Amino acid sequence: MQSATLWRRLLGVEKTVVEDVVFEEEVHGAGRLIVRVRPMSTIAGRCGQCGRRCSWYDRGEGRRRWRALDFGEVMVFLEADAPRVRCREDGVVVAKVPWARHGAGHTHAFDQQVAWLATQCSKTAITQLMRIAWRTVGAIITRVWDDTASGVDFLAGLRRIGIDEISYKRNHKYLTVVVDHDTGRLVWAGVGKDKATLRGFFDALGTERSNRITHVSADGARWIAAVVAERCPNAVRCADPFHVVKWASEALDEVRRQVWNAARADTATLRARRAAGRENHSIGHAKALKDSRFALWKNPENLTTRQQVKLAWIAKTEPRLHRAYLLKEGLRLVFQLPLDEAAEALDRWIGWARRCRIERFVKLQRTVVEHRTAILAAIEHNLSNGLIESVNTKIRLITRTAFGFRSPHALIALAMLNLAGHRPTLPGRR
Template sequence: MRDVSLWRSLLGVEKAVIERIVFDEDEELLVAHVRPVSRERGRCGVCRRRSPGYDTGPGRRRWRTLDLGTIRAVLEADSPRVRCPAHSVVVAAVPWARHDAGHTRAFDDQVAWLATQASKTTVTTLMRVAWRTVGSIIGRVWADVDAAADRFDGLRRIGIDEISYKKGHKYLMVVVDHDRRRLVWAAPGRNSATVGEFFDILGEDRCALVTHVSADGADFIDTIVAARCPNAVRVADPFHIVTWATDALDEVRREAWNDAREQARAEPRRGRGRPRADAPPRPAGDRARQLKGARYALWKNPEDLTDNQQAKLAWIARTDPRLYRAYLLKEGLRMVFALPHDAAADALQRWLSWARRCRIPAFVKLAERVTKHRDRILAAIEHGLSNALIESTNTKIRLIARMAFGFHSPDSLIALAMLSLGGHRPTLPGRN
């Protein structure tokens, strides 16, 4: 292999002429003087269209490339400007780096791959760059990936949800593709305008092709989906519906606990130490203590209960019929989602009738809410759709947000999430 070919492979540059290699012993820096091959010169840095020269620009500049062992390496070349018919006067493109970047493509790709695989400290220490620089690199790499592939092509069944990514009520709206099981879009915000941005990007023709939309029952999502995707079946997420029932059950449990505490205050107090054998019982105080520890026995599915929790549930059935009735209502609604569609429709109607006359305000209110979303609940059962994929995606985004802590804006976080979860993970340079 010729020396020039060897250096081109080591430095990861293509379509370039290597003029000379200089090693700066003071800075322990290897400097490769390069220039683009003739067919790559005089191109617009934005669109890469051939354009007439404008001036010599700021002169020679450097691009950081991958280290050679423990030695830092840079490429140095002229940076003339051209006059592009579409983008006016811009710096000419170079084949080894993206436009307006201070690093080579190989360097950017390796940093982006590391950011999706490793911690912040690992990336910054290994690549010897600042964390804010990593955010800029991720944005550039994702922009290239997004321009090369149409991530909205073939979008038919989608899920929409929001996730908190930062203190101070900072939210991202997230959209996933149920069929390809990947993240397709995210943006800061938590309102109908934010969801509208997604449908604006999707376009009217593609909106008409969307067949199913799953969401958590938020009214602003339903409103914008009904307006922009008239042909889509709107699906209520079963997990959120059961969560509503669990919240109603917990409200009843807190009421029972507070009533027991009030009764316990009216009972005569015992002195300190072990109670006497002839001391009067304190049933209300004992009941308050038992109810305080009953939360998980009421929340968990019956098949997952421990022996102690089963005993606790049996005690509730004996001592508090109202709370136990609330528990049965929660379980009844959960079991609706385990039935086939035809049986589920009948079971849901019977559950609604029971909840309306149960004389428990929390569940009477829940029945009104479930009635409002009845068609979407049955659609979820019929089509087998839920927000499980988007909840899994949100969990991964939370982990990415912890890794991305320190980015100046949510744009870098979104780019990192899209690279990690959008089906277009970067690969290491030189690997197939």
């Protein structure tokens, strides 16, 4: 095998002429291997962005270096001229090179390995192994994702989608994510949690494909419902059962805190009276209520013996709180019934909550009435946001693993590389 062919194989480059190899010694390092290269004549003089053959403009900034994969402990760089060409579409740009993406300072193989590592390990490990900065990891991930997305239509064939938001940073920093129910893949993510962000997804989808959407699952957020009604008038909107039951659980917990605070106030009064020697009442009622949260939250079939005793005690001592618990359980059981029975049970629950004289549940029934059609649609089509919540959990894990991203776009790129069905592969592997 000729030495030039061997060097091309070792470097993982194609359509490249290897002119010379030089080793540069370093005082406090392992040295650098400088491989002087040039593009083959078949692709020389092309636009770096569109790839069209263009007229020569100037020499640019002279010779440049691109970081390649290391040879053991030795860092490797490709060195070549970087002339500029004049393109009719893109203007004056640096000429295309076959070993690296336009505007990148690393070879294709280097980018590919960093992107693969980003889907497998922490960002800190990547910086130490590849000897690059944190920002460089984010830039490479974004480049690789843009290159991947340019050749794949992730929005093709969408019929049933789920929409949700996820917090990725403090101070109310959110991403809006869209998942395909049929494939389980993340198909789109955008920065923000509002109508404008979601409209960006439907703009990318297009009017024709938006009209083909048949089902949309989401929580009760009004900004989602408004945009879906505007852009997908033919789609059936399904309210996520988990979020609906969560509304009831939050209402129950609010009632529990009200009862607990009232018991604390009574306890303080009893202590004062007991200190004065006038009465000797038990003052453990408030503490017993404080420890009742999990007994009230858990499903009846999952209660421990101790929690069952606690629930029976609440039924005897706090009938208002117990009534709130029954209302929560009644709404949860609606989702376990067939459609015709569920519709009747939901109407009965609404009437019960309306007359329950518990302010928080009277308010909740108004919300349930507003989303009644979407709730019944979720039961009819057996659609929920469980898949979307699973994707959100994976995005949170990615966020923790790859901490340090300053830009949410790098996080979106990493999430898409992990969850969109087109993970990067190691160089030289199929």
